[in-house]
Amino acid sequence: MRALEDDLFPSTPGKVKIERAGGTMNRQLHRCFASTSTMFLWALFLVAMTASYLSFQSFVDTSSKYFAASWGGLHWERQIRASAAPRRPPGSAAGAGMSVLVTGASGFVGAHCSLALRKRGDGVVGIDNFNAYYDPSYVHSNVAGLVTLLEACKNADPQPAIVWASSSSVYGLNDKVPFSESHRTDQPASLYAATKKAGEEITHSYNHIYGLSITGLRFFTVYGPWGRPDMAYFSFTRNILQGKPITVYRGKNHVDLARDFTYIDDIVKGCLGSLDTAGRSTGTGGKKRGPAPYRIFNLGNTSPVTVPTLVAILEKHLRVKARKHVVEMPGNGDVPFTHANISLARQQLGYKPATNLDAGLKKFVKWYLSYYGYTRGSKNL
Numbered sequence: 001m002r003a004l005e006d007d008l009f010p011s012t013p014g015k016v017k018i019e020r021a022g023g024t025m026n027r028q029l030h031r032c033f034a035s036t037s038t039m040f041l042w043a044l045f046l047v048a049m050t051a052s053y054l055s056f057q058s059f060v061d062t063s064s065k066y067f068a069a070s071w072g073g074l075h076w077e078r079q080i081r082a083s084a085a086p087r088r089p090p091g092s093a094a095g096a097g098m099s100v101l102v103t104g105a106s107g108f109v110g111a112h113c114s115l116a117l118r119k120r121g122d123g124v125v126g127i128d129n130f131n132a133y134y135d136p137s138y139v140h141s142n143v144a145g146l147v148t149l150l151e152a153c154k155n156a157d158p159q160p161a162i163v164w165a166s167s168s169s170v171y172g173l174n175d176k177v178p179f180s181e182s183h184r185t186d187q188p189a190s191l192y193a194a195t196k197k198a199g200e201e202i203t204h205s206y207n208h209i210y211g212l213s214i215t216g217l218r219f220f221t222v223y224g225p226w227g228r229p230d231m232a233y234f235s236f237t238r239n240i241l242q243g244k245p246i247t248v249y250r251g252k253n254h255v256d257l258a259r260d261f262t263y264i265d266d267i268v269k270g271c272l273g274s275l276d277t278a279g280r281s282t283g284t285g286g287k288k289r290g291p292a293p294y295r296i297f298n299l300g301n302t303s304p305v306t307v308p309t310l311v312a313i314l315e316k317h318l319r320v321k322a323r324k325h326v327v328e329m330p331g332n333g334d335v336p337f338t339h340a341n342i343s344l345a346r347q348q349l350g351y352k353p354a355t356n357l358d359a360g361l362k363k364f365v366k367w368y369l370s371y372y373g374y375t376r377g378s379k380n381l
């Protein structure tokens with residue numbers, strides 16, 4: 001059986017495979033942002049190439065039919081350089097702009113962040129291995145992939161600053177609410193959570209040994225247009241439209257499960273705020289020169305919503321009644337609720353979520369219907 005977390009409410013983004021009218025688009029979502037000023041551009045290229053070497057190998061093998069002709073060569077290089085160069089107006093109040101390497105740039109959060117960065121005039125180099133769906137060994141991308149990237153960053157001169165995605169799932173069995181960054185995170189309830197917790201500790205060691213500037217973001221159930229099809233709100237939408245029953249899990253003693261759903265645009269603001277406030281890495285050529293920032297922030301919405309409420313909001317926007325199949329959650333299941341304390345992010349990043357679940361799902365449903373081409377009364381593809 002797949003981890004319940006995936007079926008119910010993945011607290012964080014992951015890899016997805018989207019089926020659309022016969023076509024298949026693979027997207028990856030494990031990401032990391034490396035930010036530097038313009039002058040660090042070439043260092044970033046090094047990082048990009050090293051970090052993605054293995055990914056590119058499998059990417060070329062599996063996707064050559066579609067993509068081989070579209071990368072490599074002078075034209076491709078020019079496009080990448082143009083994309084990587086910041087284009088803020090000279091003397092702009094927001095500064096000169098950054099060049100940001102976004103890994104998992106075709107995934108949910110990665111794609112939204114890349115677009116937002118370009119929109120405000122920053123440069124973006126996106127890398128993605130376009131792999132098929134979640135690897136049941138997130139261990140590979142969440143641990144080995146992260147270390148590969150950190151190795152490349154620590155050796156770069158100058159070193160970039162790193163903003164990466166951790167997860168609210170690290171709170172695991174913590175039952176103090178709302179979840180604060182200082183609460184214990186040593187009781188993961190899934191392997192996925194354990195790999196994210198490992199990431200927090202691995203990045204800490206790179207910060208300590210090499211002076212890399214690190215910001216880890218604990219995302220709370222991110223949703224919205226272009227989201228992950230395996231998440232509950234997404235599969236509920238599909239099944240409700242198709243007239244299929246949906247499975248609603250309920251916690252012990254008939255307590256409804258709840259999640260602190262966070263709209264993608266709010267998450268993007270938190271990511272960009274992190275990049276803007278990330279202090280510099282201090283090391284050069286693999287040697288630490290002084291202490292560098294190590295930060296962890298919750299990015300949530302601060303208002304948990306129960307599953308029945310989520311379903312009711314979807315029914316309202318879809319104008320279709322759901323066929324609900326309520327099931328007790330097994331004892332080894334995912335955590336019953338999440339609730340973020342976001343004071344730290346508010347104070348240090350200016351993070352202020354602005355979209356409640358009703359407004360966010362309205363936008364999601366609008367996107368879903370236009371993307372999948374559903375017309376009311378017909379079977380949804």
Ligand SMILES: *[C@@H]1O[C@H](CO)[C@@H](O)[C@H](O)[C@H]1NC(C)=O
Nearest residue numbers: 177178180181341342343344
């Ligand atoms: C939220 O976290 C801050 C520290 O970041 C803490 O001072 C505050 O008491 C917490 N709020 C609640 C309601 O737990």
